[in-house]
Structures are given as structure tokens and as C-alpha cells.
Amino acid sequence: EHIVNAGGLWARELGRMSGIHLPVVPMEHHYLITDEIDQIASLPEGQRLPSCIDFEANIYTRQESTGMLLGTYEPRSTPWSLDGTPQTFGHDLLEPDLDRIADRLELAFERIPALGTAGIKNTINGPFVFSPDGNPMVGPVPGIKNYWTAVGVMAGFCQAGGVGKTLAEWMIEGEPSVDVWAMDIARFGDFATPQWGVIKSSENYERRFVMTFPNETLPKGRRQKTTSIYDRLTQKGAVWQDTFGLENALWFADSPEDAYEDPTFHRSRSHDYVAKEVKAVRENLGASEVASFANHKFTGSGARAFLDRILAGHMPEHGRVNLSPMLLESGKLNGDLTVACIDDETYYLFGSSVAQNMHLRWFEKHLEGVDDVIYKNMTDDFHGIAISGPNSRELLSRLTREDVSSDAFKFRDIRDTFIGGVPALCVRLSFTGELGYEIYVAPQYQLKLFEEIEEVGKDLDVKWFGGRALMSMRLEKSWGAWTLDFRPDFTLMESGLDFFVNWNKDFIGKDAALEEKKNGPSKHLSVIEIETETDVSGDEAVMHNGKCISYITSGGYGHSVEKSLAMTYLPVELIDEDTELEVEILGEFHQASVVMKPLYDPSGSKMRE
Ligand SMILES: Cc1cc2nc3c(=O)[nH]c(=O)nc-3n(C[C@H](O)[C@H](O)[C@H](O)COP(=O)(O)OP(=O)(O)OC[C@H]3O[C@@H](n4cnc5c(N)ncnc54)[C@H](O)[C@@H]3O)c2cc1C
Structure with missing residues (x-):
């Protein structure tokens, strides 16, 4: 038997009946409907005003008969009924509180003066459910057999069709027909408590129409999960982001005071710091946390x-x-x-x-x-630390009694051993493309490992690096990343991951993969180099002969090759170094060309040294 929790305002209560604590919360929301407005009443037959959003004022408008509907997501949200939705509540309306939205109304009247003189026919205040990131939470609940959710559907009129279709496909076919990660309930874990849900859902409500920049991390609900070296890395100037509730370093400024960044579409002040991190890893030695x-x-x-x-x-x-x-x-x-x-x-x-x-x-x-x-x-x-760069073997040799010479500890070896005097799993692997090791230890040993690395690595000038440097280095190696270049929108053959497949065995998805292998994929993950001073941030259009042929799945700046790079799934017939491409970045078209082999260490010899 299957249960679907589509309880809307009552989803929290329904969830609790099965031991599930959903991080959704209803928010009070106002809109008002005006009396007739002359300019609208006199519109020619069949002509309607478009629906509008004013991102600065946080208001939206829509024609409602011969008047207007005006709604707002006020900058200070009002979560409703935190203890649960009463069983007796029947989708009722709440008492309006116009004072709460008075400043938004003023902005609206400034923008559309006709609204300021129109009478108000009706004022609505009603609760509707928000999730921590504003998207629905749909799908089978991890860890609970046959329990599905379709909750946190805040814009039910426009989202319900997609939510219903997704659930139906998932139940009947075993998987949705497109990548539904953005509304998959599995994007949250136990860090997403009801209390955290109120904080993040409020933030989402308040930022409903606020632009989030590509380099921006949102401030609410932070430090929900940290590792034992969080304070140490903060002292070193770490600028943080949260991933699945856990703080992880994006880049390192010179000091905590220096650890700031303005939101921007362009290269931020972190650019030069990340360049130094990449240089350190490529030429000497870097360390980064791998807890996430x-x-x-x-x-x-x-x-x-x-x-x-x-x-x-x-x-x-x-x-x-x-x-x-x-x-x-x-x-x-x-x-x-x-x-x-x-x-x-x-x-x-x-x-x-x-x-x-x-x-x-x-x-x-x-x-x-x-x-x-x-x-x-x-x-x-397991909270780990990765060390990477030409001097990482020297550092490792000082941290362990094991023989870590290239012959004794080969590329892709893993050891259950002691590193820095603590029990550790050590893997010789790195996402940087350099010689590198990932050292995983129990959380209670991570601080000790950190201190040992700091101590014995002092004269080696070990430099801490963050996620941005890592993403830059993997781009230079033409390696894709999960949720960006690799996701259920793409197939094995399209992604190039067929390189790793063992075709001489049975595995899930083999029949479909074989079928595709027979005919060959029509598109393939490719790296392109773009002539631009502003790097892509994802989803930009890729053009050829004036037609859009694909979109960017990820990209950024390759600091050691000094090029702006991006990944995209190109039609196979266009994967050629002579193909002329353009990428639309912030409304301008930039020339681009296909990178036929990894720009950094194409043979992969550095990480195998
Ligand atoms: C003021 C306001 C303005 C809005 N404006 C818009 C808009 O412009 N556009 C838009 O898209 N959306 C808008 N919405 C949101 C929209 O109304 C909701 O997104 C939508 O109603 C959510 O649908 P739902 O089915 O998920 O939940 P609900 O509509 O809350 O339905 C949940 C259902 O579950 C039932 N239920 C609860 N417990 C049980 C149980 N134990 N057993 C069986 N059944 C149970 C309830 O009776 C209810 O029928 C607005 C909402 C408000 C309040």
C-alpha cells in the first residue's frame, strides 16, 4: 500500500502521524482587488493587461475583471500557526492587516498611479504553505517505504499539474520522465527540521522576488551543521556556503575581516584569491575539507x-x-x-x-x-581533509608510517590506516587533476588531523583552498559534476561516462544504454572556451548560426589555463574545433569554440605520478 501526503496546510500534522517532520510552514499572504479602473474598463474588447512582477517593490499585479489584483511578498514575513493547522480550519481567510503591507502599497501606487486612486473592493489575507527553498517537496520519502509526499506546493494553481504528473510517472514508470531534482523531497535531510524550515521558508517568502546572484549564498539558517574545524578555517578567512545543511568553504580571504563578497553577475573579488589557491595546488600543495x-x-x-x-x-x-x-x-x-x-x-x-x-x-x-x-x-x-599538489606526497609521508611512494601507494589505492596519528581511510585520488589524497576520519579526529597537517606542513607552505578553486580545476580537466553536468536529464552515452562501463556484466539500465550505444548519442557533453570577461553561471543559451543549440550546464574560470570555460551538451555533428559558437551572457553574445581535449594535463600523468 502507498500513502501520499498531499495535506497542504495540514501536511505537517499528517507527516507527524508517520513520524515525518516536514520543514514546511504556512505564511500569511495579502492581496487586494481594486474597484473598476477607467483605463482598464475602456480597453478594447479582448485586450487584457499582462501579469506583472515588480522585483524592486516585491509586488505582483494581474487584471481582475475591470480592476486589478495587487499582491505583495512583504520583506518581513508572518509565519502562521507554527504549532500546526487546526483541524477545524477550513481554508478560511485571516484578518487583513494592511499596516503590514503599507510600504509595499506605496511603492505599487508610485509604479502604477491608477492603483493609488482606485477604491479597494476586497482585501484578502490567507495562509499558504512554503518550503525552505520555495519549491514543492515531491516523491518517495527516503527511509520510509511507500510513503510519498506532494507538499510545500506554494503556487498550487500553476504547479499542481507538474506535481501530479511527476508523481504519476514516478509511481507507474518507476522514475519521472525529466530531472525533478529541484522538487525532489530527497534534497532535504534530517538537518531540515521544522524549526529550520520556519527560518528558511520565511527567508524564501521574503526573497520571493529578490534577485539571487550566482555568487550569493543566502544568510538564514546557516551553521545548521558544521565540522570541528569550522572555527579554524574561519580564522583562516574561509567564506562559507551550506550544502545539504553543512557549511563548507567556498574560498579563503586573507583574514576573517577580509572574508566578504558583494553579490554580482561578474567576477567577484574572490577571483584573485581563488587564482592563488589554484596556483598553490598546481605548483605546490593545497588542503581542503572534504566533509561534504x-x-x-x-x-x-x-x-x-x-x-x-x-x-x-x-x-x-x-x-x-x-x-x-x-x-x-x-x-x-x-x-x-x-x-x-x-x-x-x-x-x-x-x-x-x-x-x-x-x-x-x-x-x-x-x-x-x-x-x-x-x-x-x-x-x-566521515569528515575528511584532502591534500593535493606536487608536494602532497611529501606531506603525507610526514603524517604516516606507511610507505607512500608511488609504487607502494598507487593512483586509486585506498588504505584503512593511521594518518596524523588517528584512524583514517586514505584514498589516492583527487578532483583537482594533481597528485592528491583524500583522508577520511571520524568527526572526533578531524581537528587532530587538521592540527597535524598544519604542524608538519608548515615548511611546505600548505595553502587551504575551497570549492571554487576545486570547480575551476575540474573544469580545466573537462570533468563534469553531479547536479550540473551529470543528472537524470542526460544519458550514459551523452555524458561520456560510458568510458567507465563494464559491458560484460548485467547492471541496472544496461538494456537502454545498449540500445543507445548501438545508434550513438545525438549530443555529447563538451567543454567550450568563451571569449568573455564575465563567466557563465549556468543555463545560458549556446548558439550556432543564429540558432540556440544547447544550454550551459556549468562553467567558470580556469585559473591556471587562464580561460573562461563552460560545459554543455552539443549536437555530436558540431563537436569540432572549427565550429563557431556563441554564448549569450547577460544579453550579449560571446564567441566560443569547442575544447577537444582537457586543457590541463590531458594525459592525466600528473595525478598518476
Ligand atoms: C491568499 C492566497 C493566495 C494564493 N494565490 C495563489 C496564486 O496566485 N497562484 C497559485 O498558484 N497559488 C496561489 N495560492 C496557493 C494555493 O492556494 C495553494 O498552493 C494550493 O491550495 C495548495 O494545494 P494543496 O492541494 O497542496 O493543499 P491544500 O489546498 O491545502 O489542500 C490540502 C487538502 O488536504 C485535505 N486534508 C488534510 N488532512 C487530511 C486528512 N487527514 N485526510 C484527508 N484529507 C486531508 C484538506 O482537506 C485539503 O483539501 C494562494 C493561496 C492563498 C492562501
Whole structure:
């Protein structure tokens, strides 16, 4: 039997009946309807005014008969009935409080003077439900069998069709027909408590019409989850963002006082700092926190066979790791993961932290009836530090008694060992394209590991780097990233991840992938270089001969190759170095060309040294 919680204003109460604490909250919301306005009444037959949003005033308007409807998302929200929606409440209206929106009305009257002189026919104040990011929360609830939600639907009139279609496809076909990540309930985890939900939902309501810039991180509900080195990195000038509730460093300023950034579409002041971080990693030695990577552990006599079926790639031997795509039945991407084999019955999957609950849901679905595999999401049990750069082996050798020479500790080796005097899983792998190691320890050991790195790395001039430097370096290597370039909108063959597939075995999605392999994909993930001083931020149009042929999935500045780069799925016939492309950035078209091989270390020799 399946349960769908589509309880709207009562979703919280319904959820609690099943032990689910949804982070949604109703917000009071006002709009008013004017009396007839002469200019509207005299419009020619069949002509209507367009619906409008004024982003500065936070107001919206729509023609309502011969008058206007005027609504506003006021800058100070009023969450309603925090303790729960009364059973006796019948979608009633609330007492209007015009004082609360008086300043917004003034702005509206300034913008549309006819509103200021029109009489008010009706004032409405009603509660409607918001989620922490304003999007619906739809889909199977991770960790609870056969429980679905369709909640947090704040704009029900316009969203209901999509929500219903998504649920129907998911139930009947096993997966939605398009990537619905933005409304998947799995994008939240246990960090999304009801209290946090009120804070973030209020922020979302208040920012409903406020522009969020590509480099901007929103301030409310922060430090919900931190690691033990949060204060240390803050002291070093870390500028933070939160991912799946956890703070992680974006870049490092010179000091806490220097750690600020204005919202902008253009290159921000972080640009030069990130350049220094990239230079340090490329030429010497960098360290970064890796607490926000997901870690899934599988143990038991059936673990290898289970993983071999859900992953499309090759299973590693003892002490080794492999990259592997994971597919949906349709052959679309469901994950790009690193699988590690510790011994016959112990495996780890490392992957995207934001996707951890989505993946947990997938694993649990396929583990139904399997009794020889024990699975646990260990993400919060491992907080790591990665070291990367030509001098990272020297640093590692000072932190451990193990032989870390290239022959003894090879590229893609994993060791269950001691690093910096604490128990650690150490993987020789890096997303920077340099020689590098990811060191995972239990959270209570992370501070000790940090201090050891600081101490023994002093004369090596180890520099801390953040997520922006990492994203810059992976672009230079032409590596895609989950939620951006790799997601269920794209298939195995389109993404190029077929490179890692073991075609000599059965795996989920194989039939669809084989079918596509036979004919070849019509588009393929590509890197392009753009002539621009303003880097892309995602979703920009890619043009060829005046026609839009694709859109940008991710991009930014490649600091060591000194080029503005982006990733996009190009029609295969256009993947040629002579193809002339244009990318529309902030309303202007910029010339672009296809990058045929990674701009940085195309042979990959540096990380294998
Ligand atoms: C003032 C105001 C203005 C709005 N303006 C717009 C707009 O312009 N555009 C727009 O798109 N949206 C607008 N909305 C929002 C829209 O009304 C909601 O998004 C929509 O109603 C949400 O639909 P829902 O089905 O998710 O929840 P609801 O409409 O709240 O429906 C939930 C249903 O679940 C039922 N239920 C509860 N508990 C149980 C139970 N235990 N068993 C069985 N049934 C149960 C309830 O009786 C109810 O029928 C506005 C809302 C307000 C208040």
C-alpha cells in the first residue's frame, strides 16, 4: 500500500502521524482587488493587461475583471500557526492587516498611479504553505517505504499539474520522465527540521522576488551543521556556503575581516584569491575539507554482487577504488560514484553529498528482500581533509608510517590506516587533476588531523583552498559534476561516462544504454572556451548560426589555463574545433569554440605520478 501526503496546510500534522517532520510552514499572504479602473474598463474588447512582477517593490499585479489584483511578498514575513493547522480550519481567510503591507502599497501606487486612486473592493489575507527553498517537496520519502509526499506546493494553481504528473510517472514508470531534482523531497535531510524550515521558508517568502546572484549564498539558517574545524578555517578567512545543511568553504580571504563578497553577475573579488589557491595546488600543495562528500557503506557476503548490479562500472579489487556511473532503468544518469573495496565484504561509495538521500532511497529500494547486505549512509561519520599538489606526497609521508611512494601507494589505492596519528581511510585520488589524497576520519579526529597537517606542513607552505578553486580545476580537466553536468536529464552515452562501463556484466539500465550505444548519442557533453570577461553561471543559451543549440550546464574560470570555460551538451555533428559558437551572457553574445581535449594535463600523468 502507498500513502501520499498531499495535506497542504495540514501536511505537517499528517507527516507527524508517520513520524515525518516536514520543514514546511504556512505564511500569511495579502492581496487586494481594486474597484473598476477607467483605463482598464475602456480597453478594447479582448485586450487584457499582462501579469506583472515588480522585483524592486516585491509586488505582483494581474487584471481582475475591470480592476486589478495587487499582491505583495512583504520583506518581513508572518509565519502562521507554527504549532500546526487546526483541524477545524477550513481554508478560511485571516484578518487583513494592511499596516503590514503599507510600504509595499506605496511603492505599487508610485509604479502604477491608477492603483493609488482606485477604491479597494476586497482585501484578502490567507495562509499558504512554503518550503525552505520555495519549491514543492515531491516523491518517495527516503527511509520510509511507500510513503510519498506532494507538499510545500506554494503556487498550487500553476504547479499542481507538474506535481501530479511527476508523481504519476514516478509511481507507474518507476522514475519521472525529466530531472525533478529541484522538487525532489530527497534534497532535504534530517538537518531540515521544522524549526529550520520556519527560518528558511520565511527567508524564501521574503526573497520571493529578490534577485539571487550566482555568487550569493543566502544568510538564514546557516551553521545548521558544521565540522570541528569550522572555527579554524574561519580564522583562516574561509567564506562559507551550506550544502545539504553543512557549511563548507567556498574560498579563503586573507583574514576573517577580509572574508566578504558583494553579490554580482561578474567576477567577484574572490577571483584573485581563488587564482592563488589554484596556483598553490598546481605548483605546490593545497588542503581542503572534504566533509561534504557522501559516504555510503555496504558490508556483507552479498555486498559485491549487489554493487556490481546497481553500478555500471567495473568493481575494484581489494584496496582499490574505481569511478562508476549509476543508471536509472531508462539509461539516464542516477549518479557518478567512486566505489572502494576494503575487503571481500566491505565497500564504500563516495558521491555527491546533496544526492545522499536520493541515493539512499535508491539503494534501499533495491535492497528490499536482500538479506546478505548491510547498508548505512556514513556521510556524517566521515569528515575528511584532502591534500593535493606536487608536494602532497611529501606531506603525507610526514603524517604516516606507511610507505607512500608511488609504487607502494598507487593512483586509486585506498588504505584503512593511521594518518596524523588517528584512524583514517586514505584514498589516492583527487578532483583537482594533481597528485592528491583524500583522508577520511571520524568527526572526533578531524581537528587532530587538521592540527597535524598544519604542524608538519608548515615548511611546505600548505595553502587551504575551497570549492571554487576545486570547480575551476575540474573544469580545466573537462570533468563534469553531479547536479550540473551529470543528472537524470542526460544519458550514459551523452555524458561520456560510458568510458567507465563494464559491458560484460548485467547492471541496472544496461538494456537502454545498449540500445543507445548501438545508434550513438545525438549530443555529447563538451567543454567550450568563451571569449568573455564575465563567466557563465549556468543555463545560458549556446548558439550556432543564429540558432540556440544547447544550454550551459556549468562553467567558470580556469585559473591556471587562464580561460573562461563552460560545459554543455552539443549536437555530436558540431563537436569540432572549427565550429563557431556563441554564448549569450547577460544579453550579449560571446564567441566560443569547442575544447577537444582537457586543457590541463590531458594525459592525466600528473595525478598518476
Ligand atoms: C491568499 C492566497 C493566495 C494564493 N494565490 C495563489 C496564486 O496566485 N497562484 C497559485 O498558484 N497559488 C496561489 N495560492 C496557493 C494555493 O492556494 C495553494 O498552493 C494550493 O491550495 C495548495 O494545494 P494543496 O492541494 O497542496 O493543499 P491544500 O489546498 O491545502 O489542500 C490540502 C487538502 O488536504 C485535505 N486534508 C488534510 N488532512 C487530511 C486528512 N487527514 N485526510 C484527508 N484529507 C486531508 C484538506 O482537506 C485539503 O483539501 C494562494 C493561496 C492563498 C492562501
